[in-house]
Amino acid sequence: MTTIHLTYRFSNRYDFPQLTELENLVWNTDxxxxxxxxxxxEEYAQHxxxxxxxxxxxxxxxxxxxxxxxxxxxxxxxxVAELALAIHPDFQGQGVAQALMKEGEEWMKRLGKTKLSLRxxxxxxxxxxxxxxxxxxxxxxxxxxxxINGQYVDDIMMYKMLDD
Numbered sequence: 281m282t283t284i285h286l287t288y289r290f291s292n293r294y295d296f297p298q299l300t301e302l303e304n305l306v307w308n309t310d311x312x313x314x315x316x317x318x319x320x321x322e323e324y325a326q327h328x329x330x331x332x333x334x335x336x337x338x339x340x341x342x343x344x345x346x347x348x349x350x351x352x353x354x355x356x357x358x359x360v361a362e363l364a365l366a367i368h369p370d371f372q373g374q375g376v377a378q379a380l381m382k383e384g385e386e387w388m389k390r391l392g393k394t395k396l397s398l399r400x401x402x403x404x405x406x407x408x409x410x411x412x413x414x415x416x417x418x419x420x421x422x423x424x425x426x427x428i429n430g431q432y433v434d435d436i437m438m439y440k441m442l443d444d
Contacts, residue, residue, distance in 0.1 A: 284338050284343075284371070284374055284375075284376070285338065286336045286337065286338060286343065286376065286379055286380075287336075287337050287338075288334060288335065288336055288337070288380075288383045289334075289335055289337070290330075290331045290332075290333065290334060290335070291328070291330055291331060291332060291333040291334075291335055291345070292330050292331070293325065293330055295335060295342055296321040296324050296325055297321055298341070298342040299324060299328065299333070299335075299342060299345060300318045300320070300321050300324040302342060302344075302345060302366055302368050303316065303318055303324065303366060304317055304318060305368065305369055306366045306367065306368070306369070307366070309428050309429060310401070310403050310404055311400075311401060311403070311404045311407065312401070313401065313425075313426040313428060313433070313435070328347065332347060333345045333346060333347045334346040334347075334380070334383060334384055334387050336371075336376050336379060336380040336383070338371070341368075342368065343367065343368055343370075343371040343376045343380075344365065344366060344367040344368060344371065344376050344377060344380045345365075345366045345380075346363065346364075346365055346380050346381070346383070346384035346387070347363070347364045348361040348362060348363045348364070348384075348388065348393075348396075349361070349362050349364075350362070351397065358392075359392065359393055359394045359395055360393065360394075360395045360396075360397055361388050361391070361393040361395070361396055361397070362396075362397045362398060362399075363384065363388075363396055363397070363398050364398070365377060365380065365381065365384070367380070377410060378410075378413075378414065381414050385440075385442060388442060389442055393442065394441060394442050395439055395440070395441055395442065396416075396439065396440045396442060397419075397437065397438065397439045397440075398411065398416065398437075398438050398439075399435050399436065399437055399438075400435075400436050400438060401426070401433050401434070401435055401436070402421075402433055402434040402435070402436055403428075403433050408436065408438075411438050412438075414440070415440050416438040416439060416440045417438060417439060417440065418436055418437070418438055419437050419438060419439045420436075420437040421434050421435070421436050421437070422434065422435040422436075422437065
């Protein structure tokens with residue numbers, strides 16, 4: 281595994297061109313049920329405003345992005361963050377995902393989150409292995425949750441409790 285020097289910071293509007301490219305490169309029907317294509321940086325900014333993502337950078341190049349959402353608006357659910365992780369194909373297999381996950385977990389702790397959750401499609405075994413390596417545990421399977429390209433696909437729900 282090649283080691284690269286990474287820095288971390290929150291997204292800003294100058295990152296939107298690279299983040300738009302990243303999103304359009306990594307999300308496809310193998311890893312998301314609703315392939316989203318951003319046609320402009322303005323459209324991207326509406327969905328992912330400045331500061332909403334933690335970025336891993338090599339120099340000025342965005343290598344990956346960690347984002348989250350709160351699953352519900354219920355007060356009793358505010359300790360949970362549902363995460364998404366996107367790594368640029370040029371930086372996959374170089375330890376970026378693991379490093380960014382670690383930084384993202386620290387960010388979530390600072391925000392008072394105690395549980396991370398995510399959903400990963402069964403058609404993405406590489407991601408499943410990665411999340412398991414990071415300490416995530418399967419908490420359920422939504423069987424035949426999506427129909428993509430004529431095939432039913434299970435949606436695997438995973439979680440990780442954050443240490444205090």
